[in-house]
Amino acid sequence: MRIGLSIGGGVSAMEQIEPRDLAADGFGSVFLACYEDEMRWHAQTAADFSRACQAAGLEVYVVPLGYGKVMDPDPSTESLYVREHRQNCQIDSRGRRVHRACPNNPAFLEWFSSNMRTLAWLLECTGFLWDEPSLYFARGAWACRCRWCQRLYFAEHQEQLPLELTAEVADFRRNSLLMFLLAAAAAIQAVDRRLVSCLMPASSASSREAGIAADALRPLGESSSVDVLSVYVPWQSENRDMETALRATYQEASAAAGHHHKDVIVWIGGSPHPRDRLLEALQVSRDAGVGHLVIAGHQTLTASVAYDRFRPSLSRMIEDVG
Numbered sequence: 001m002r003i004g005l006s007i008g009g010g011v012s013a014m015e016q017i018e019p020r021d022l023a024a025d026g027f028g029s030v031f032l033a034c035y036e037d038e039m040r041w042h043a044q045t046a047a048d049f050s051r052a053c054q055a056a057g058l059e060v061y062v063v064p065l066g067y068g069k070v071m072d073p074d075p076s077t078e079s080l081y082v083r084e085h086r087q088n089c090q091i092d093s094r095g096r097r098v099h100r101a102c103p104n105n106p107a108f109l110e111w112f113s114s115n116m117r118t119l120a121w122l123l124e125c126t127g128f129l130w131d132e133p134s135l136y137f138a139r140g141a142w143a144c145r146c147r148w149c150q151r152l153y154f155a156e157h158q159e160q161l162p163l164e165l166t167a168e169v170a171d172f173r174r175n176s177l178l179m180f181l182l183a184a185a186a187a188i189q190a191v192d193r194r195l196v197s198c199l200m201p202a203s204s205a206s207s208r209e210a211g212i213a214a215d216a217l218r219p220l221g222e223s224s225s226v227d228v229l230s231v232y233v234p235w236q237s238e239n240r241d242m243e244t245a246l247r248a249t250y251q252e253a254s255a256a257a258g259h260h261h262k263d264v265i266v267w268i269g270g271s272p273h274p275r276d277r278l279l280e281a282l283q284v285s286r287d288a289g290v291g292h293l294v295i296a297g298h299q300t301l302t303a304s305v306a307y308d309r310f311r312p313s314l315s316r317m318i319e320d321v322g
């Protein structure tokens, strides 16, 4: 079993990490958060860090965040694209423009694809992880009802896009995101055919709300935009038993992906604190047959004050389960 570490925090985190230390601790992969607004000016820092990781023997996955706020729409992530291109943003069911670009907007799609090609050129990596792509949904209002979405829906159904979030609309939203990911995968694979496209569906929302989410994995496993299905196990925040949640999530993802001979990556939150049961979670994952486990993330684990004391037992465990 390979163990990965997700590195959020952007370039300031990259500047503090020595990839050889991670490799010495037994990590086999890193997932690098690359923010739209940072990559405009600091792409070289990310490129240098990614090269250093590869030189240390770590597999690198790029996690683009921001970029029109379709990926990981954390409200605190800024997007210059959204600020400057309001006309390409989603329109919700109350007719309001929201602060997120529309994945069906051709101008945004072109900008996004071109940015992903650039990232793929700059950062030597194994693949890209699309982190919780979603459409806007809040308090009963949903997007998108922009003219591109209306036109597409009409072309497919020969009727107007309903105001209610019907089953057809839910399918339309999911397919819109999967088509967007297909373009994203094509963009990076145009640079290097071997680049892997990994999809992480939202674990905290339903697919009706987000468009795609972990409660309906089968269509994601079927999609040709997805080479690897990635699932997060938020057992701590959901107050679930760690072992039960881990095994069940992995089995569901394997059933959805394995049918199409695709791999699964499992993510868990981790820290040196005993309540996170990280060492046990590694054993449980290995016993469940997980091939690639990623610990989220750098801030809570490797950058924490308690890490130095925890490090020897973690690296022993990584060796044991490897």
Ligand SMILES: [Zn+2]
Binding pocket: 089, 090, 091, 102, 103, 104, 105, 144, 145, 146, 147, 148, 149, 150
């Ligand atoms: Zn739209």
